[in-house]
Amino acid sequence: MTKSILVINGPNLNLLGTREPEIYGAETLDDIKDKMTEKAEGLDLSIDFRQSNVEGEIVNWIQEARENHDAIIINAGALTHTSVAIMDALLAVDTPTIEVHLSNIFKREEFRHHSYISGAAIGMITGFGAIGYLMAIDAAKNMLK
Numbered sequence: 736m737t738k739s740i741l742v743i744n745g746p747n748l749n750l751l752g753t754r755e756p757e758i759y760g761a762e763t764l765d766d767i768k769d770k771m772t773e774k775a776e777g778l779d780l781s782i783d784f785r786q787s788n789v790e791g792e793i794v795n796w797i798q799e800a801r802e803n804h805d806a807i808i809i810n811a812g813a814l815t816h817t818s819v820a821i822m823d824a825l826l827a828v829d830t831p832t833i834e835v836h837l838s839n840i841f842k843r844e845e846f847r848h849h850s851y852i853s854g855a856a857i858g859m860i861t862g863f864g865a866i867g868y869l870m871a872i873d874a875a876k877n878m879l880k
């Protein structure tokens with residue numbers, strides 16, 4: 736049976752393409768969605784791709800993933816560095832999670848060096864731009880074998 740991956744994008748990632756392109760790249764979130772969907776299809780995976788600027792909505796999606804998805808790929812944006820609620824939701828559902836960041840958060844301001852998501856994730860892909868999302872699909876495929 737085709738396994739389903741929930742892809743969650745947090746605040747401001749809807750602005751990709753125009754938002755600080757020197758840091759986050761020129762690709763839009765729709766570009767990333769299309770590339771992920773194509774790659775996932777080739778690996779017999781399905782992608783449910785979402786973005787929200789609202790922390791509580793992301794918490795709700797994570798809770799629903801327990802029933803509806805086999806893995807989570809998450810770029811929580813700035814909520815990475817602040818949200819105990821998202822970390823707790825990920826720990827509660829126990830759905831294998833891969834953390835992604837476009838930029839290398841460890842090369843940037845100190846406040847970005849800590850991630851609440853990491854404590855609940857299998858691993859993190861950071862600094863490879865949009866390709867990182869595709870790397871995360873490979874990681875998920877391997878994990879779901």
Ligand code: DQA
Pocket residue numbers: 746747748810811812813814815835836837838839840847
């Ligand atoms: C980000 C890094 C975060 O620090 C930042 O707040 C973002 C994007 C990234 O993908 O590099 O919004 O998660």
